[in-house]
Amino acid sequence: MLRRLASRCARSLGVRGGARPAAGLRHLGRSPRRRASDAPRNQPPSSEVVARPVGVCSMMRLPLQASPQGLDAAFVGVPLDIGTSNRPGARFGPRRIREESVMLRTTNPSTGALPFQSLSVADLGDVNVNLYNLQDSCRLIREAYQKIVAAGCIPLTLGGDHTITYPILQAMAKKHGPVGLLHVDAHTDTADKALGEKVYHGTPFRRCVDEGLLDCKRVVQIGIRGSAMTLDPYRYSWSQGFRLVLAEDCWMKSLVPLMGEVRQQMGGKPMYISFDIDGLDPAYAPGTGTPEIAGLTPSQALEIIRGCQGLNVVGCDLVEVSPPYDPSGNTALLAANLLFEMLCVLPKVTVV
Numbered sequence: 001m002l003r004r005l006a007s008r009c010a011r012s013l014g015v016r017g018g019a020r021p022a023a024g025l026r027h028l029g030r031s032p033r034r035r036a037s038d039a040p041r042n043q044p045p046s047s048e049v050v051a052r053p054v055g056v057c058s059m060m061r062l063p064l065q066a067s068p069q070g071l072d073a074a075f076v077g078v079p080l081d082i083g084t085s086n087r088p089g090a091r092f093g094p095r096r097i098r099e100e101s102v103m104l105r106t107t108n109p110s111t112g113a114l115p116f117q118s119l120s121v122a123d124l125g126d127v128n129v130n131l132y133n134l135q136d137s138c139r140l141i142r143e144a145y146q147k148i149v150a151a152g153c154i155p156l157t158l159g160g161d162h163t164i165t166y167p168i169l170q171a172m173a174k175k176h177g178p179v180g181l182l183h184v185d186a187h188t189d190t191a192d193k194a195l196g197e198k199v200y201h202g203t204p205f206r207r208c209v210d211e212g213l214l215d216c217k218r219v220v221q222i223g224i225r226g227s228a229m230t231l232d233p234y235r236y237s238w239s240q241g242f243r244l245v246l247a248e249d250c251w252m253k254s255l256v257p258l259m260g261e262v263r264q265q266m267g268g269k270p271m272y273i274s275f276d277i278d279g280l281d282p283a284y285a286p287g288t289g290t291p292e293i294a295g296l297t298p299s300q301a302l303e304i305i306r307g308c309q310g311l312n313v314v315g316c317d318l319v320e321v322s323p324p325y326d327p328s329g330n331t332a333l334l335a336a337n338l339l340f341e342m343l344c345v346l347p348k349v350t351v352v
Contacts, residue, residue, distance in 0.1 A: 068153035072119035077126035083163030089322035094158035101336040113344035145171035159319030166204035180218030180271035223279035259307025287326020
């Protein structure tokens with residue numbers, strides 16, 4: 001009976017010969033090289049064929065794969081939260097987002113996007129981070145992502161606290177050079193240091209500027225808000241040429257016009273999307289470590305991501321989901337949907 005069920009799941013997933021699950025990314029790059037266009041395309045199973053509680057917990061119930069070879073895009077978990085400054089728990093974010101992703105389906109009727117008919121996509125499991133050493137974790141993340149992007153695979157990351165974006169962007173810049181950045185957040189994350197430490201979730205974009213990883217004329221930060229220690233907390237971002245869009249400038253309005261301006265600013269060069277779930281109001285996303293009131297709405301989040309359609313998106317992340325503060329699971333559900341929306345705006349996705 002179990003053998004029949006496994007066979008049925010494999011057929012529904014679009015797996016030829018079954019998929020070998022992978023617990024992490026330690027074997028990246030060892031599989032024989034194969035063009036993504038030649039690979040069979042995976043499909044999330046329909047709940048009409050395979051019940052939602054059935055199967056291994058992967059993003060959208062896609063096959064788990066040990067190597068990025070042959071993939072156009074992949075979901076990757078980075079279960080790290082030792083860079084947090086307030087409430088912990090983001091290490092459990094990737095697992096919870098995957099659990100809530102069972103509600104996602106294969107197409108996006110609102111935008112006409114057909115990601116699974118266009119791209120070969122799988123779940124690459126989690127980066128094996130070092131929970132006792134933040135610097136070593138950054139090294140492990142950087143090395144894992146260098147292998148992913150070298151294979152021509154676009155990573156969609158499930159965080160994890162916002163520290164993880166720093167080593168990911170190190171890997172991105174190694175391949176693409178300085179990238180543009182669309183950053184949705186309540187905070188600019190451009191502090192220099194805290195408690196004497198220069199790497200934590202409040203400093204990733206300061207470190208990225210220090211290392212020349214960002215094309216600063218193509219950096220846009222949306223949703224910024226909250227109290228501060230000075231009356232000019234955004235001085236650093238402005239001094240680097242970043243465009244800041246404060247949350248109060250987004251209240252009660254559509255962000256479609258703003259995203260038209262962002263598309264012009266980004267142009268056709270490589271750009272990265274980094275979405276901190278605390279960019280949204282805690283009424284919608286309470287499960288996060290540093291919540292700030294009066295944030296963006298889920299519909300505005302959709303407008304931001306959908307506004308990236310046609311841009312040269314080379315990677316995305318969704319960070320700072322903390323399940324211990326998300327008893328209903330709604331924050332993780334929202335995160336899963338936003339990651340699906342990011343998948344739908346990747347280059348080469350067919351839109352009808």
